[in-house]
Amino acid sequence: MKKQPLVEMRNIHKWYGRIHALKGVDFKVNEGEVVGLVGDNGAGKSTLIKILCGVHLPDKGEIFFKGNKVRFASPKDAIRLGIEAIHQSTGLVDTLDIKRNIFLGREPVKKIGPVRWLNLKRMAEDSIKALKKIGLEINSPSTKVEELSGGQRQGVAIARAIYFKTNLLLLDEPTNNLSVKETEKVLEYVHELRRQGTSSVFITHNLYHVYPIADRIVILKLGEKIGEFKKEETSVEELIELIKS
Amino acid sequence: MRLRQFLGNVLVVKEISSIFMLTVTMLIFYILSPYFLSYFNLRTLLELFPELGIVVLGVTVLMISGEFDLSVGSVFALCPILIVKMLSAGVNLGIATTLALIVSLGIGALNALMVVKTGIPSFIITLATMMCWRGVVLAVTEGTPPSIPEEFSWLESHLTFWLGPIRISFIYFLIILIALWIILERTRLGNWMFATGGNPEAARARGISPAKVKLISFMITSLLAGFAGLVQTSRIGSALPSAGQGWELDAIAASVIGGTSLFGGAGSIIGAAIGAFLLRIIGNGLVIAGAPGYYFRMFVGIIIILAVIFDITLKKRASKARW
Amino acid sequence: MRDKTMVILALVVICLGITAPFASGQKTYNFPFISHGGEENPFWSQVYVGYKDALKRYECEGKMYRPPREGDLEWQLNTWKAVLARKPDGIITTIPDEKMFDDVIKQAIDMGIPVLCANTDDPEHEKGNARLAYIGQPLVESGYMLAELAITKYFPGGPPDPKNLHVLITMGAPGETWCEMREEGITNFLHEYGVPEKNIYRLDTTMKADEIQARVVGYLGAHPETNLVLSTQFSIGGYLAAKSLGKKPGEITVAGFDLVPTVLDGIEEGYIAFTINQQPYLQGYLPVAMLYLMKETGITPVDVNTSMAVVDKTNVKQMRERLRVTK
Numbered sequence: 001m002k003k004q005p006l007v008e009m010r011n012i013h014k015w016y017g018r019i020h021a022l023k024g025v026d027f028k029v030n031e032g033e034v035v036g037l038v039g040d041n042g043a044g045k046s047t048l049i050k051i052l053c054g055v056h057l058p059d060k061g062e063i064f065f066k067g068n069k070v071r072f073a074s075p076k077d078a079i080r081l082g083i084e085a086i087h088q089s090t091g092l093v094d095t096l097d098i099k100r101n102i103f104l105g106r107e108p109v110k111k112i113g114p115v116r117w118l119n120l121k122r123m124a125e126d127s128i129k130a131l132k133k134i135g136l137e138i139n140s141p142s143t144k145v146e147e148l149s150g151g152q153r154q155g156v157a158i159a160r161a162i163y164f165k166t167n168l169l170l171l172d173e174p175t176n177n178l179s180v181k182e183t184e185k186v187l188e189y190v191h192e193l194r195r196q197g198t199s200s201v202f203i204t205h206n207l208y209h210v211y212p213i214a215d216r217i218v219i220l221k222l223g224e225k226i227g228e229f230k231k232e233e234t235s236v237e238e239l240i241e242l243i244k245s
Numbered sequence: 246m247r248l249r250q251f252l253g254n255v256l257v258v259k260e261i262s263s264i265f266m267l268t269v270t271m272l273i274f275y276i277l278s279p280y281f282l283s284y285f286n287l288r289t290l291l292e293l294f295p296e297l298g299i300v301v302l303g304v305t306v307l308m309i310s311g312e313f314d315l316s317v318g319s320v321f322a323l324c325p326i327l328i329v330k331m332l333s334a335g336v337n338l339g340i341a342t343t344l345a346l347i348v349s350l351g352i353g354a355l356n357a358l359m360v361v362k363t364g365i366p367s368f369i370i371t372l373a374t375m376m377c378w379r380g381v382v383l384a385v386t387e388g389t390p391p392s393i394p395e396e397f398s399w400l401e402s403h404l405t406f407w408l409g410p411i412r413i414s415f416i417y418f419l420i421i422l423i424a425l426w427i428i429l430e431r432t433r434l435g436n437w438m439f440a441t442g443g444n445p446e447a448a449r450a451r452g453i454s455p456a457k458v459k460l461i462s463f464m465i466t467s468l469l470a471g472f473a474g475l476v477q478t479s480r481i482g483s484a485l486p487s488a489g490q491g492w493e494l495d496a497i498a499a500s501v502i503g504g505t506s507l508f509g510g511a512g513s514i515i516g517a518a519i520g521a522f523l524l525r526i527i528g529n530g531l532v533i534a535g536a537p538g539y540y541f542r543m544f545v546g547i548i549i550i551l552a553v554i555f556d557i558t559l560k561k562r563a564s565k566a567r568w
Numbered sequence: 569m570r571d572k573t574m575v576i577l578a579l580v581v582i583c584l585g586i587t588a589p590f591a592s593g594q595k596t597y598n599f600p601f602i603s604h605g606g607e608e609n610p611f612w613s614q615v616y617v618g619y620k621d622a623l624k625r626y627e628c629e630g631k632m633y634r635p636p637r638e639g640d641l642e643w644q645l646n647t648w649k650a651v652l653a654r655k656p657d658g659i660i661t662t663i664p665d666e667k668m669f670d671d672v673i674k675q676a677i678d679m680g681i682p683v684l685c686a687n688t689d690d691p692e693h694e695k696g697n698a699r700l701a702y703i704g705q706p707l708v709e710s711g712y713m714l715a716e717l718a719i720t721k722y723f724p725g726g727p728p729d730p731k732n733l734h735v736l737i738t739m740g741a742p743g744e745t746w747c748e749m750r751e752e753g754i755t756n757f758l759h760e761y762g763v764p765e766k767n768i769y770r771l772d773t774t775m776k777a778d779e780i781q782a783r784v785v786g787y788l789g790a791h792p793e794t795n796l797v798l799s800t801q802f803s804i805g806g807y808l809a810a811k812s813l814g815k816k817p818g819e820i821t822v823a824g825f826d827l828v829p830t831v832l833d834g835i836e837e838g839y840i841a842f843t844i845n846q847q848p849y850l851q852g853y854l855p856v857a858m859l860y861l862m863k864e865t866g867i868t869p870v871d872v873n874t875s876m877a878v879v880d881k882t883n884v885k886q887m888r889e890r891l892r893v894t895k
Contacts (some may be wrong), residue, residue, distance in 0.1 A: 095510035105451035286653035389743035
């Protein structure tokens with residue numbers, strides 16, 4: 001018997017005013033899987049992901065998590081189930097340092113007297129460990145995120161997901177504006193992510209980036225799913241042809 | 246190389262540029278006239294400073310959370326006037342004071358609600374509430390400072406009595422400074438305040454409610470502004486309807502001098518306190534140095550620009566030194 | 569490192585360059601003047617001329633401190649303390665609030681620094697404050713005189729029936745002692761004369777020229793029965809408002825204080841009946857002279873009434889020629 005998917009979205013519709021952004025899209029992610037979500041601008045990729053992480057509610061359709069029907073009224077609901085999104089600009093707080101970013105919202109505290117003090121020591125130690133796990137070496141966890149390179153930032157966000165045993169990480173255009181070397185690094189982090197047991201959705205319009213790392217690739221065009229393939233079943237050139245047609 | 250490392254560690258201290266500016270300014274004023282550091286004058290400086298200092302502390306917390314409050318000057322005037330009016334109407338001092346402080350909190354909450362619900366920038370919303378509450382002050386007093394009833398003297402003695410060379414208000418300021426520093430730098434709420442100011446979307450994505458954080462910040466700001474107004478009225482013996490005018494910009498200037506970013510997410514409450522002290526001593530220092538009054542505003546402007554330049558330059562050097 | 573050093577040096581040079589000429593180091597007397605009048609207030613420019621002339625005549629030093637914002641009493645108090653820290657030889661001050669300045673003036677006198685009050689006195693005079701003397705116009709009496717003259721001597725067609733008088737009193741700074749005292753004088757006369765209280769309206773105009781005109785226009789427009797406008801300071805409100813509402817000169821009787829150029833225009837054009845001159849020049853000059861003589865010859869300071877002289881159409885030309893203001 002086939003194992004049930006981690007997350008399944010059925011017949012999702014979304015209207016923005018009069019624009020029909022998503023027209024009955026089915027989308028699922030299995031455990032321990034990297035799914036590439038591909039399409040040109042305006043295909044509806046971001047919208048689908050925003051619904052999945054709780055930022056928007058679908059106008060029609062259902063979402064299932066480990067077989068149970070769920071409803072995400074806010075990002076908090078999605079986070080509670082271990083679903084998180086990293087958008088290009090909204091994943092980290094630039095003005096804060098690495099350790100404060102990693103533990104943002106889940107800061108460990110030590111109670112001394114009437115005050116719950118931030119356990120900065122643990123935050124620093126665990127940050128270094130978490131980053132090492134994905135192979136990211138950083139001088140000091142007190143470095144401000146704004147001083148990191150694009151690839152390092154993605155690394156921090158991914159390390160955070162692994163640390164908190166996120167079930168599903170949604171990466172929205174993670175390799176945009178990155179150098180070749182940095183892109184390589186991010187793909188390695190995603191690989192490590194899968195090894196640690198976290199599924200991910202890799203959203204991009206660049207097939208060359210996602211193909212090497214994905215298990216399955218889903219293609220959206222103008223709000224509809226026009227194709228879904230296991231990596232072995234297809235090639236980059238075929239997929240490009242499909243999108244262009 | 247060890248010197249480099251040491252410099253790197255010192256320079257990166259958030260408050261270094263404001264400490265530097267304060268030291269240089271005090272030195273210059275002292276060179277221009279030794280009276281500047283005389284016991285009498287230092288006493289005066291420490292006596293005048295806590296009121297602005299307390300307002301600045303609140304404004305800085307709010308700026309770190311990413312918002313502005315231009316209505317602090319009006320709340321500053323309103324709180325003591327409310328107390329005086331209630332006392333004249335026969336209300337008990339304890340109740341009057343508590344009510345007035347609750348009103349201050351309420352004004353902050355109202356500011357927060359309007360900003361969060363309408364999405365209009367706080368700069369504009371609080372510009373409006375600033376005028377609104379100042380109007381209330383003028384209407385209630387008809388422009389004339391109300392006479393202070395006898396019962397008020399309890400506050401006068403407990404808020405501003407002399408403790409050797411300083412008034413007790415300076416101690417209150419220090420207590421508030423320490424408390425806010427702890428909150429900002431060593432608690433979860435503080436982390437959320439920086440996050441809310443630095444990247445509210447990221448904060449929300451992590452389950453933090455920027456609206457709640459801003460509500461708390463606005464309320465802290467208004468409460469402190471009201472309390473500071475109460476301290477001033479206790480010190481000078483008069484509840485001036487014109488009190489606090491212009492303080493909203495002074496507070497922002499002090500914060501900026503202290504290293505707080507106008508865009509939110511970064512700042513230092515100790516730096517802001519230093520910035521507030523710096524602003525306060527300029528007027529005094531210039532008088533003692535014998536400079537004509539017309540230069541005051543020019544000097545304040547110069548110092549703000551220099552402080553920001555130093556801050557940026559030092560930050561760049563500091564990060565280079567560490568890599 | 570270089571950039572920082574350059575900037576510091578520049579700052580030091582600027583500071584020294586600007587303040588060096590003013591930094592003291594001579595053996596002459598230093599008599600600072602601390603006022604509540606705003607930097608932009610034209611009346612105070614006239615006081616400043618008298619003050620400067622006296623400093624020059626007696627070879628003394630001094631600065632006049634006026635707040636950037638008119639009536640910023642907290643600024644005045646803070647400046648007072650800074651001035652006091654420098655231990656000047658004497659201090660000239662205004663007392664615009666009943667209580668605020670009592671402590672610091674007493675402190676100065678206890679320190680051996682004589683303090684004279686000019687232009688605006690404590691309402692309780694020497695009983696309410698330790699200042700050694702007051703040089704200026706008696707404020708309650710001047711308000712009384714203003715109302716008396718306006719009604720008995722300058723009202724067109726002779727002194728009117730009190731019930732037919734509709735009076736607007738424009739107050740530039742309610743709460744400040746000088747303004748309240750003049751208003752008290754005005755009200756005393758009006759009541760004595762029999763004007764019913766409901767015919768008297770007190771308007772807060774602030775001291776800002778544009779605000780004054782706007783508010784008085786607003787009031788006069790809504791109350792066309794107003795036939796008398798008395799001001800506790802310069803009567804530009806009544807003048808400009810009457811003019812912009814198209815009233816004929818004299819239709820509304822307007823009177824106030826001081827000789828700022830706009831008021832003189834108003835008298836010449838016939839809108840303002842008269843103004844009472846408190847001789848600001850003397851308020852700047854005499855305190856310096858008195859302090860100097862106290863130091864040199866040991867005289868005891870005395871109160872001086874700098875006058876309640878009336879300026880109207882008959883002598884406005886001479887006053888204009890003699891009007892001295894800082895350029």
